[in-house]
Amino acid sequence: MDTPFTIQKRDFIAGLDKGLSVIEAFDQEQSRLSMTEVAQRTGLTRAAARRYLLTLTQLGYVTYDGRMFSLSAKVLRLGQSYFHSARLPRIVHPQLHKLAHTLQEASSAGVLDAADVICIAATTAGRVVSATLQPGSRVPAYCTANGRVLLASLPQERVDAWLDQQSLDALTPHTVTNKDRLRIEIARARAQGYASVDQELELGLRTISVPLKNLRGDTLAAINVSVHAARMTMADLQERCLPALMQAQSQIRNLL
Incomplete structure (x- = not known):
């Protein structure tokens, strides 16, 4: 995981920060927003939200139908730039593919981003168990196996601060x-080196995860195996999938 980085105030471009916050205001639940809704979601004034929206429309990242704003497909360039240039997804994906096809189960890798885990690589091996198992998708960290092993890699004071900020639905x-109880689950993941979650994110979805560490011991991401509850018990998930996960973990570590 990335080390927190702080720059001097004079080097911080507030306009860029606000423009990105406008893009992030759109999500699956609210794919079309009015100017007022964008202002409310970002904390900007309506006048400021209008300027950012019109600028993003001019640049092609946002579309406007005369009443509502939406993101355009051009926004995908931002994510594609990461997937095409970042080293981590390129290293992880072949190992995920091998893991998934060995087990004939879905597998994904994710990184922690504030309250969520962002999927950076995924493969299904022909088993589609959740719509969240695809690159670029975001899921809450508190109720996912990847999220818990990533949180377990943080110092306890950061875990406590993170928990204080969360609303656990x-x-x-x-x-x-x-x-x-969640603090106990995170501590358990830290102690045993893996986390398993039984239908906390979605009914029918069971997942087991291990952290991906480099040779210095820094946790950079997490990988999991996900199965449908009707096909595999939690005990079977651990017995069958954890050894293969740990083997993939070891192989990836040598490449990081």
Whole structure:
């Protein structure tokens, strides 16, 4: 995981920060937004939101139908630039492909971004168990196996600060929403070196994950195997998939 980096105030371009926040205001639940809604989501004034939206429209990143704004396909260039240039996805993907086809189960890799885990590589091996298992998708860190092993790599004070900022929603009847219990689950992941989650993100989805560390011991990402609950118990998931995950973890570590 990236080390926190702080620059001097004079080097910080606030306009870029605000422009990116406007792009991030759009999501799956709200793909079309009014000027007022963008202002509310970003904390900008309506006048400022208007200028940023019109600028992004002029640049081709946003479309406007006369009433509502939406992101255009050009935004994909930003993500494609990462996938085409970043070393981590290129290293991880072949190993994920091998892992998934060995187990005949879906596998993905993710990195921590604030409250979420962003998928940077994924393969299904013909088993589609969740729409979240695709590059670029975001899932909450608190209720996912990748999220818990990534959080487990942080110092405890950062974990505590992270938990203080979270609102833990019950996405399924199985979701852990008590912060003290979640703190225990993160500590367990740290102690045992892996995390397993049973239908906390989606009903029917069971996942087991291990961290990806470089030779210095820094956690850069996490990889998982996901299965459908109707086909595999949690005990079987651990017995069958954890050894293969750990083998992939070791192979990737030598490449990082």
